[in-house]
Amino acid sequence: MEVEHNIIKSMLEDVHAASKTIEPNTPIPLQEFLEEIQGLDFYEHGAPRGDGWCAVSVYGIDEEKTDHPEKYGIADPINRWCLEDKAPKITKYFKEQQFFKGMEYKRIRIMRLDPQGIIRPHSDQKKNSLGNAINIELGPKPGNFVILGKKKRIGLDNWAGRTYLFNNHFYHMVTNTSDQYRYQIIVHAENMKEMLPDVLRSNESFVRGVNSQNWRNDYFAIWTASGKSKGAGSEGLPYVRTSWEELKQICDEQNKKGYLLNGSINTVIWADKSKNISLYDSFMKWYEKDLPSVYHEDFIFYNPKDTLNEFELSLATSTLKHADVESPHTQMYWMYSTDTTIDYESPHHSNRDFDIVISPATGTMHEFLMSSFDVRQSLVFDNSQPSIDVFKRIRDYIKSENMTAWEMFEKWTKKQCQTHGLYCKSDVGTQGQIIKFMEQISPLEFKYRVDQSEYHYEYIDLVRNPEKLLPYVKGKRVVLNTSNIFSYLNLIQNVLFQDIEDGWSRLMEVLKQSEYTYFIGEDVYKSNKRFWVYGEGL
Numbered sequence: 001m002e003v004e005h006n007i008i009k010s011m012l013e014d015v016h017a018a019s020k021t022i023e024p025n026t027p028i029p030l031q032e033f034l035e036e037i038q039g040l041d042f043y044e045h046g047a048p049r050g051d052g053w054c055a056v057s058v059y060g061i062d063e064e065k066t067d068h069p070e071k072y073g074i075a076d077p078i079n080r081w082c083l084e085d086k087a088p089k090i091t092k093y094f095k096e097q098q099f100f101k102g103m104e105y106k107r108i109r110i111m112r113l114d115p116q117g118i119i120r121p122h123s124d125q126k127k128n129s130l131g132n133a134i135n136i137e138l139g140p141k142p143g144n145f146v147i148l149g150k151k152k153r154i155g156l157d158n159w160a161g162r163t164y165l166f167n168n169h170f171y172h173m174v175t176n177t178s179d180q181y182r183y184q185i186i187v188h189a190e191n192m193k194e195m196l197p198d199v200l201r202s203n204e205s206f207v208r209g210v211n212s213q214n215w216r217n218d219y220f221a222i223w224t225a226s227g228k229s230k231g232a233g234s235e236g237l238p239y240v241r242t243s244w245e246e247l248k249q250i251c252d253e254q255n256k257k258g259y260l261l262n263g264s265i266n267t268v269i270w271a272d273k274s275k276n277i278s279l280y281d282s283f284m285k286w287y288e289k290d291l292p293s294v295y296h297e298d299f300i301f302y303n304p305k306d307t308l309n310e311f312e313l314s315l316a317t318s319t320l321k322h323a324d325v326e327s328p329h330t331q332m333y334w335m336y337s338t339d340t341t342i343d344y345e346s347p348h349h350s351n352r353d354f355d356i357v358i359s360p361a362t363g364t365m366h367e368f369l370m371s372s373f374d375v376r377q378s379l380v381f382d383n384s385q386p387s388i389d390v391f392k393r394i395r396d397y398i399k400s401e402n403m404t405a406w407e408m409f410e411k412w413t414k415k416q417c418q419t420h421g422l423y424c425k426s427d428v429g430t431q432g433q434i435i436k437f438m439e440q441i442s443p444l445e446f447k448y449r450v451d452q453s454e455y456h457y458e459y460i461d462l463v464r465n466p467e468k469l470l471p472y473v474k475g476k477r478v479v480l481n482t483s484n485i486f487s488y489l490n491l492i493q494n495v496l497f498q499d500i501e502d503g504w505s506r507l508m509e510v511l512k513q514s515e516y517t518y519f520i521g522e523d524v525y526k527s528n529k530r531f532w533v534y535g536e537g538l
Contacts, residue, residue: 003222004240007441008196011237012165013046013128013530016520018147018344019156019164020130023202026098028136029089030161037085037138037183037306042112052117052176052240057082058090058185059108071488072238079107099187100202103195106188113143113176120308121148123347124168128530131192134199135166138183143174149370151341151440161342165199170344188387204289207258207302208238209247214264219497221261224269225524227301244300258302265298300354327523343372343520348532352516358461359481361391361457364409367482369520371441373479377454379472387421390455395450403447462486466507473514475535478509482521512536 001337044052055066063073063082084091094108095420113119125132139160147154148171156172176182189195225238241247244260251258259280269279279299279452284293286301294301316366354373363384370378382388393416394409403409417424460468461484471482486504492524504524511517519531 003219004197004237007222007226007237008200009395010523010527010529011200012196012526013170014128014529015130015167015275016528016530017130017342018154018167018170019135019201021162021164021203022134022199024099024163025101025202026093028138028161028163030138032089033093033138033185034140034183036089037110037112040083040086040110042110045053045111046119049122050113050117050119053108053112053119054112054114057109058114059095059105060148094103100195100199102198104190104427105188106190109186110175110187111186112324113174113182115176115179115181117182119174121171126169126347128167128169128346128348130167131196132168133166133432134187134189135164136185136187137162137164137204138185141176141178141180141182143176143182143184145174150345150346154344165357170346172190175232175384180344182266197237204236207247207251207256207260208236209250209258210238210240211242211244211247211260211262212240219224220266221263222266223497223525224260225261227280239288248300248302251302255304257287257304257507258300259287260300260302262298269298295396302360308484319343343530352518354479355476355520356472357479357481359479360485361388361482365483366391366480367446367453369479369481370439370449370453371445373518376453377456377478378491379456379458379469381469383459383461383463386422388459390416390420392424392455392457395455398450403425403444406443411445417496448521452505462507463495463503466510469507469510470513472532473511473517476514478517479513480519480521482507482519484526485520486524487522487526495516506535 039322040056041063043066044053045055049500057063057066059081060066060079061069061072061077063072063086068076069075079173081091081095090110094105097103131362136159137160142158142160145156145158147156174182177188208225218238222238222240225236227235239247239250240263241250247258247260250316251370266414283301290305291301339424354375355380356377357366357375358381359369359372361380361384366378366380370376372466380388382391382393390413394412397412398409403410414424456472458468458472462469462482469480472478486500501524512518514533517533519529520532521529523529
């Protein structure tokens with residue numbers, strides 16, 4: 001179905017993500033692999049990019065030819081299983097479709113990094129995509145895998161046995177500080193595009209599904225099924241089928257519980273408004289227990305272990321209170337810090353210059369971007385005048401005071417939010433957004449950016465009227481941060497999905513009037529994106 005294709009494309013392409021964990025059909029037999037690897041010959045690979053970096057081909061041209069075929073002057077390579085005698089268990093695992101059923105391999109290589117070895121920073125692909133490669137971390141002690149960012153290096157959270165989609169478009173490097181060899185398998189598939197639905201769903205512990213039989217064509221159910229309880233961020237890929245029976249059959253075949261929604265729903269479902277419990281929250285509580293299925297005209301919590309017939313199931317007792325209501329979060333809020341302040345480096349950056357930063361009137365992201373891209377001109381926009389007023393008053397205060405510590409910024413922010421009736425959402429903690437921000441920019445740098453910046457303020461509803469950006473982007477070199485504006489829960493409750501898509505398309509047309517724009521933010525399918533938009537004719 002087209003909408004499934006659109007979600008897959010959104011989750012994988014032009015994303016601000018370095019990896020995504022997936023689960024093979026049969027778990028990686030880690031110890032068997034490591035034991036068999038000990039008897040293999042390895043061949044120098046990637047020089048001068050790495051020191052102590054070697055590889056051997058499991059599937060490819062020959063075991064010692066571990067690079068791209070064109071490196072050896074081979075235009076039409078004939079691949080074969082290179083290690084059937086030397087590594088029969090590893091070969092069998094992949095050859096007999098234990099990895100992912102139906103996968104047609106292009107290359108499979110085992111990579112080895114010596115103790116104290118290093119793979120220098122590099123990018124392998126021009127295309128920004130999580131579908132570029134599949135990596136299997138074997139360890140036994142994972143290497144220090146680092147993705148390069150504009151302000152800091154970001155460690156990739158790896159563990160022995162982890163299998164993941166890897167976006168090798170971003171600059172990355174690996175060091176092995178242990179006293180043992182570090183091993184990894186890299187898989188490339190000929191039919192990766194066709195395999196992506198199964199691969200993306202492989203680590204789902206339950207089935208997400210939408211019954212499109214009573215389709216209203218606004219995709220609200222799919223939007224809801226793909227995300228978290230509050231709708232922020234895409235977490236999974238729903239199955240779209242034309243009946244409840246087809247969706248339940250998928251659950252039965254995979255022996256997984258199902259979170260199944262009717263395609264006709266067009267509003268957020270709250271299970272219990274008084275306790276602020278969403279339908280998804282209720283499902284997760286139900287999922288953790290071995291409870292019978294719950295049937296409702298708008299949704300089904302399906303348990304394949306049920307032995308009751310459907311009539312009896314419909315009478316099953318449930319504590320679920322169903323109510324179609326607007327979100328109880330009616331009070332406007334103001335974030336102390338917004339977005340994960342990380343920007344991965346890629347070949348597309350090329351040290352470009354920019355004329356203006358455009359970003360919503362909340363948090364600290366605005367000045368972070370001005371610092372990252374060294375820009376003075378800025379447009380602060382929002383569809384909330386109180387948010388614009390709070391943002392401006394805070395900056396005016398900072399310009400008039402000698403700010404030397406973050407406490408001053410936080411104190412003044414809370415005061416202004418209280419004055420304007422905004423809920424000030426702060427996240428000061430070791431894993432919070434603010435810590436990530438503070439690690440990358442000092443109070444003095446923040447104060448400097450505020451002092452040096454030329455702020456412009458505009459009330460703009462970006463979804464309904466993106467053309468209002470035209471005076472600020474036409475012919476300019478732009479950094480645009482839209483945050484989660486196109487995927488925000490309150491928006492999807494009040495605007496048809498088609499209208500959000502239309503606003504997104506119109507925004508892209510507006511950005512084509514710029515010389516070039518670097519886009520930061522979530523798209524209509526809730527994926528965190530990074531991409532370039534170039535002016536027409538460029």
